[in-house]
Amino acid sequence: MSKIVKIGKVLIGGGNPIAIQSMTNTKTAEIEHTTRQIKLLQKAGCEIVRVAVPDLESARAVKEIKKNVDIPIVADIHFDYRLAIEAIKSGADKIRINPGNIGEDWKIKELAQIAKQYQIPIRVGSNIGSLKRDFEQKYDRATALAESALHEVHLLEKFDFFNIVVSVKSSDVLETIKANEYVAHRVDYPIHVGITEAGTYDTSIIKSSVGIGYLLLQRIGDTVRVSIAGDPIREVYVARRLLVSLHLRKGGQVIAxxxxARTEFDVETIASQVESLADETGLTIAVMGCVVNGIGEGKHADIGVAGTKDGAVIFKDGSIIKVVKKEKIYDELTAMIKKTTNVNVE
Ligand code: SF4
Known part of the structure; x- marks a missing residue:
């Protein structure tokens, strides 16, 4: 089991729940815009949010953003260690650096001292795109990824810094798995897992589910990020559903x-419409095209709907509780969910 590391109010490692992480894609220095996106991410279920800090203005913006949100903020810094120091002083709850591009060891040492003083962790690690040539020449790609990350871990340890989170990411699923296994067998720091640059929605959810899922089932990984090109809110939903499907988190889901040829109504539309209700309520909702198979196959759901010739039936525990007209399926189903959960469904 990995060590426990504290990121703001969130504990990771040591058997704590796997935390969902995402990253804003606003300009961090645009405080209002970034704050709004962070709040939306948090509402969707994000528990740790990373912001890019490409300049001094962004590093200083962390201070204002922190006043407006109630979620740990990770500052992501490349190249300039002074930005990391400024982000720490602005209240960042963790910093993510790549020591390989920060430069001389004395800069890492200074950074480690300040992070220690402010009691915040540092995430180090490697991405396949930024591997140093000597690692690439010495090892196969996955091992190079892992050895490069371990080199950075040992550098921090040399400066008496142990409040560390590690990550090793590739856009290749098998490489990511192998590299994470390698690291997990050698150090006991918490590991942040994800497939980097995983692509657009469909491709990413396949690669991320296989890669992250495989690692989590081996108990490797303490925080997760599903990387999807575009709106980060979708990353959070996918990560949440991934954890629910692995029984690593309680939550609702839609069975559809x-x-x-027996389908009696637009299953896809209704299933998509109730997906957010499942997230909100924690219920398993079955959306089945017909009563022939639908009620039986959906009987383990908390509530379900199955199509009939004239409309649909809503069922619970395998028994019909209401007959509804086709055009009223969504309204009646949501009303019934509201009644079941006392949740204020809009
Ligand atoms: S529940 Fe099964 S049998 Fe009924 S419409 Fe759906 S796929 Fe067809």
Whole structure:
């Protein structure tokens, strides 16, 4: 089991729940804009949020952003160690650096001293895109990724800094798995897992589910990020559903039939519409195209709907509780969910 590391109010490692992480894609220095996105991410279920700090203005913006939000902020810094120091002084709850591009060891030493003084962790690690040539020449790609990260870990340890989180990421699933296994067998710091640059939505959810899922089932990984090109809110939903599907987190889900010639209503639309309700309420909701198979196959759901010739039936525990007209399926289903959970469904 990994060590426990504290990121703001969130504890990771040591058997704590796997935390969902994402990253803003606003200009960090645009405080209002960034704050709004962080709040949306948090509402979606994000527990740790990373912001890019490409300049001094962004490093200083962390201080103002922190006043407006209630979620740990990780400052992501490349190249200029002074930005990391400024972000720490602005209240960042963790910094993420790549020592390889920060430069001389004395800069890392100074950074480690300040992070220690402010009692915040540092995430180090490697991405396949920024591997140093000597590691690439010496090892296969996955091992190079892992050895490069371990080199950075040992550098921090040399400066008496042990409040560390590690990550090793590739856009290749098998490389990421192998590199994480390698690191996990050698150090006991918490590991942040994800497939980097995983691509657009469909590709990313496949690669991330396979890669992150495989690692988590081996108990490797303490925080996760599903990297998807575009709106980061979707990253959080996917990460959440991934954790729920692995039984690593309680939560709702939608069971929907694949549809066939017996389908009596637009299953795909209703299933998509109730997906956020499942997230909000924690219920398992079955959306089934017909009563022939639907009620039986959806009987383990908390509530379900199955199509009939004239509309649909809403069922619970395998028994019909209401007959509804086709055009009222969504309204009646949401009303019933509201009644079941006392959740204020909009
Ligand atoms: S539940 Fe009914 S409509 Fe859906 S796939 Fe099964 S048989 Fe077809």
């Amino acid at each position: 039939c694949p549809t066939c």
